Amino acid sequence: MQHLWAVSLRQSAIFIPNALLKAEAAYALRGTTATLVANMAQLGFGVDENLLHQLNRMLPPDQLELLAALREISGVNKNWTPLVKGWDVPTGETVVDHIMTFFANVFGARGTTLPCGHIIPPGTFPLERYNGCPFCGTPFAQGSLEKIGQGSTLKLLRHWSEADLEFFFTDLLTSKTALDATQMDSLHILLAHFPLPASVDIKMKETLMAVVDALLEKGQAAQVERFFQSPTDILRYLWYKHTGFLQIIEPQVVIRRKAANARHIWKLADRSEEAYQAAKQALKLKYSRKQSVVVARWLNNLAMPAEQICETMHPKRNIWVRFIRALRLAEYAKRSGFDKLKEVLDLFYRRDYPVWQGRLSEVRLRLDEAQTLSLLKQRPGLFARSLFAQMLWFGPDNVVKAFAEIIDKVPARLVFTLQMYARNYFNPAQMRSVKPLGGKQKHIPANPLLKLYSPEQCQAMQAAVAELCVLAIERRFAAIPTDKKTMYIDPQLYKMPLAIGDRSEQVQDRPVALMGTRFAVEGNTVRLFMQWGEGLPAQHLDMDLSCHIAYDKTSDICSYSKLTAVGCQHSGDIRQIPEMVGTAEYIEIDLPTLEKAGARYVTFTCNAYSRGEITPNMVLGWMSSQHPMHISETTGVAYDPSCVQQQIRITQGLHKGLVFGVLEVATREVIWLEMSYGGQVVQGLSFEGVKALLAKLSSKINIGYLLGIKAKAQNLTLVDDPTQADEVYTVDWAINSAAVTKLLVD
Numbered sequence: 001m002q003h004l005w006a007v008s009l010r011q012s013a014i015f016i017p018n019a020l021l022k023a024e025a026a027y028a029l030r031g032t033t034a035t036l037v038a039n040m041a042q043l044g045f046g047v048d049e050n051l052l053h054q055l056n057r058m059l060p061p062d063q064l065e066l067l068a069a070l071r072e073i074s075g076v077n078k079n080w081t082p083l084v085k086g087w088d089v090p091t092g093e094t095v096v097d098h099i100m101t102f103f104a105n106v107f108g109a110r111g112t113t114l115p116c117g118h119i120i121p122p123g124t125f126p127l128e129r130y131n132g133c134p135f136c137g138t139p140f141a142q143g144s145l146e147k148i149g150q151g152s153t154l155k156l157l158r159h160w161s162e163a164d165l166e167f168f169f170t171d172l173l174t175s176k177t178a179l180d181a182t183q184m185d186s187l188h189i190l191l192a193h194f195p196l197p198a199s200v201d202i203k204m205k206e207t208l209m210a211v212v213d214a215l216l217e218k219g220q221a222a223q224v225e226r227f228f229q230s231p232t233d234i235l236r237y238l239w240y241k242h243t244g245f246l247q248i249i250e251p252q253v254v255i256r257r258k259a260a261n262a263r264h265i266w267k268l269a270d271r272s273e274e275a276y277q278a279a280k281q282a283l284k285l286k287y288s289r290k291q292s293v294v295v296a297r298w299l300n301n302l303a304m305p306a307e308q309i310c311e312t313m314h315p316k317r318n319i320w321v322r323f324i325r326a327l328r329l330a331e332y333a334k335r336s337g338f339d340k341l342k343e344v345l346d347l348f349y350r351r352d353y354p355v356w357q358g359r360l361s362e363v364r365l366r367l368d369e370a371q372t373l374s375l376l377k378q379r380p381g382l383f384a385r386s387l388f389a390q391m392l393w394f395g396p397d398n399v400v401k402a403f404a405e406i407i408d409k410v411p412a413r414l415v416f417t418l419q420m421y422a423r424n425y426f427n428p429a430q431m432r433s434v435k436p437l438g439g440k441q442k443h444i445p446a447n448p449l450l451k452l453y454s455p456e457q458c459q460a461m462q463a464a465v466a467e468l469c470v471l472a473i474e475r476r477f478a479a480i481p482t483d484k485k486t487m488y489i490d491p492q493l494y495k496m497p498l499a500i501g502d503r504s505e506q507v508q509d510r511p512v513a514l515m516g517t518r519f520a521v522e523g524n525t526v527r528l529f530m531q532w533g534e535g536l537p538a539q540h541l542d543m544d545l546s547c548h549i550a551y552d553k554t555s556d557i558c559s560y561s562k563l564t565a566v567g568c569q570h571s572g573d574i575r576q577i578p579e580m581v582g583t584a585e586y587i588e589i590d591l592p593t594l595e596k597a598g599a600r601y602v603t604f605t606c607n608a609y610s611r612g613e614i615t616p617n618m619v620l621g622w623m624s625s626q627h628p629m630h631i632s633e634t635t636g637v638a639y640d641p642s643c644v645q646q647q648i649r650i651t652q653g654l655h656k657g658l659v660f661g662v663l664e665v666a667t668r669e670v671i672w673l674e675m676s677y678g679g680q681v682v683q684g685l686s687f688e689g690v691k692a693l694l695a696k697l698s699s700k701i702n703i704g705y706l707l708g709i710k711a712k713a714q715n716l717t718l719v720d721d722p723t724q725a726d727e728v729y730t731v732d733w734a735i736n737s738a739a740v741t742k743l744l745v746d
Helices: 002-010 031-042 049-056 060-074 095-107 162-173 181-193 205-217 231-243 251-261 272-282 289-300 306-326 329-333 339-350 356-365 369-378 380-385 387-394 396-409 412-425 448-452 455-478 491-495 591-597 687-698 703-713 731-735 737-743
Strands: 013-015 045-047 155-160 432-434 442-444 486-489 518-520 525-534 543-550 555-558 568-570 581-590 601-608 619-623 644-649 657-664 669-671 675-677 727-729
Touching (some): 002 181, 013 049, 031 049, 031 060, 155 162, 162 181, 181 205, 205 231, 231 306, 251 272, 289 329, 329 339, 380 387, 380 396, 387 412, 387 455, 486 491, 486 703, 491 703, 525 543, 525 601, 543 568, 543 581, 619 657, 731 737
Parallel strands (some): 045 155
Antiparallel strands (some): 518 669, 568 581, 657 669
16 A cells, blocks of 8 residues: 555545545544644645545554555655754864874874774864764764654645546556656556556557556566557667666667766776676676567567568667577577568668668758658658758748648647747757756757858747647647636646656655746745665765855855855765665755845755765755754754655666756745756756756746647636636646646647
């Protein structure tokens, strides 16, 4: 049940199956229910009336199990002890203290010997202020949470029945956009607990991989073959099982990222060559004959013609060659019943097949506009992805006209992507934020071909794309018959971005939010937190929590190298994790001080100083409350789950550094985003890249805008009262971004 409770909590709900509703419905509130609700409030969760009644029908042991699950998800049982006690008051440590301690340990001077073996000479660090060694960053003490329930806003939860959970399961399977890490984790949980619905139309290839994997683990291999429509589907699954990546990231990209992440500022600690060799070894392919024959049958039974199979394999030819050898496909192609596989391999190795992309590149470089557009119209999705570049290459008029002929065949998510990003793309002064597969976020200059066009022409191209896309979406909505007359749109939906394009790679265990969501600071302080190392043996595992402070003409940092900055205070640098329980770091950000100093933005970051990538299961986020948040003077523990506004858990990735939020000082809002960057320390962050990503997120269509298009196309009247509306769209509905994708009409 704990996993299913975790899935529902992410959607601001509590799942209660009928089997747990053992008591009869009653208006009288039982004592155990009142205690449960009070304890949930301490964690920052409130309940609506319906959920309260359902909780009242649960037996006390089940209520206790639910509370234990919520406490586990909220991190109450983790070790949140930092290096410094009462760390909001600086310890006054300096570089001189570290130098004196270094020489004291080299030459064996007198002083206090700590459990880690280091000698702290008198007159240096104030040891009474530390929970561990201030020299090597090894914690010795472990404290518990002293105060919880300080939050000023409760996150309201509602009841989920078995039908609600099944609807959510179906929404995930049929989502028209790629699932983010949280949704994919929820899908894996649901696939393990429930059978696959009999008739479900899976739209996204990443979703398909999770379904295939679940069926194979349940021994239902006979059902798998029908899901593979092309060799790319098979390759994607093989690569996912081998690496854990749902997208086909080139092996050399993974190897280079692993090596780059293992580089160190100090040459003696550089392990990049070892990481390079280890990554190469890890990516080697090895399959048993039992596994090989299964894949051979998948390829042999594909419905596509052999030439088309080879053309589809061509873009990933190098990876396919490796898999063909590892799976012994040439051997199976000689056997009876594998005639299709034999034909495919024969064509593939002789390269005796046409390549559509090659023909397109040829005619494009010959400036053959008619032939280029004719080829592009054969593949609407690829035409959409290259539309902007083709407009600059050939001029906008004929390209837009040709695209208008096939726009109704383009998936709605691509149509909206074009409408969203046209403004940034056709702005010659706008840096663009891009993220290659397996790479880190990059900011790149505008397309140089924009210099051939005047500002008026650039604006006209942007307007032409936007108008064409909106008209296409209106036509799609207008074609759907409806007998509804009125619609209610929650005002908050005009602030929620549509989940297209930028998806989170990390898991949110608390109620989810979309990238680009703005959180109002509830008070005068924001407290960053980072917890890592739980379940790992004691070792050197140095993760750093930092922030970058941007002013109009200068910048500052608050990190392990500068614990105190204007408006920011760090809790101390921990470099060694204790046995199994993990450890924590904090940064307190004071808004009035930053406002007075003229700060504009504060960027929240974490970095892997050691190890390579950011360690899995690290928990990151920030807290705020209208009321002052407590910091223990005896242990320094400063975590309170009721004050958490946003929290993510690192799962898998190739990130050395990660931006997880930006505080806009003037508006007192925190923008949640997820941006990877290279660099062992916060100084490796380019704020230009952050601004480029913020510009990209700000251009995204919000859900309210999309619903407005629907209302206009279907002649629905917008009303202010949800009880008077035929169609009602609320924040609770929009939290399930997979359900929102039903608006993307194809």
